[in-house]
Amino acid sequence: MKYSNEESFQLSDELKNYEFTFEMLNETVIASRLEFNLGANGTNPVWIGNVRVEHITGTPVNEDAPKQPLPNGNHVYNGTLDQGMDRLMFWNCSAGDTAATASVSEDARELHIVFYDRRNI
Structure with missing residues (x-):
């Protein structure tokens, strides 16, 4: 099942960032995959990193709404700390009275939390 149209990018020997926005043309299938077809453009190495697919339009996701367990039975949503900006x-x-600031290191994908007392703000 195809979700979107293909997109081609011109590769070079310099590090570049690429973005591709697409509209989902079919319903989500949990076993779907993202493919990077590099063709037959020689034997030079290609590095692909920090790839993400984000829901950016349509009905917003209510992060605080009650949720059903994930298909694998897990009750922790985004346990891999890779969803959202x-x-x-x-x-x-x-x-x-305690609040926190949280951040996730992109490289280590570790959650860092700093707790503070709201009364002292």
Whole structure:
């Protein structure tokens, strides 16, 4: 099943960033995949990194709404800390008078939380 049209990019020997925005043409299939077809353009190495697919239009996701378990039975949404612009989609950090700032290192994909007392702000 095809989700979108293909996009071609001209590769070079310099590091570049590429973006491709597409509209989902079919319903989501949990076993779908993202393919990078590099063709027969020689034997030079190609590095692909920091790839992400994000929902950016349409009905917004309510991160705080009750959720069903994931297809694998997991109750932790975004346990891999890779969803959303700050990689913290579905995560909230606070309790009573205590609040927190959270961040995720893109390289290590580790959650860092700093707690503070709201009364001292």
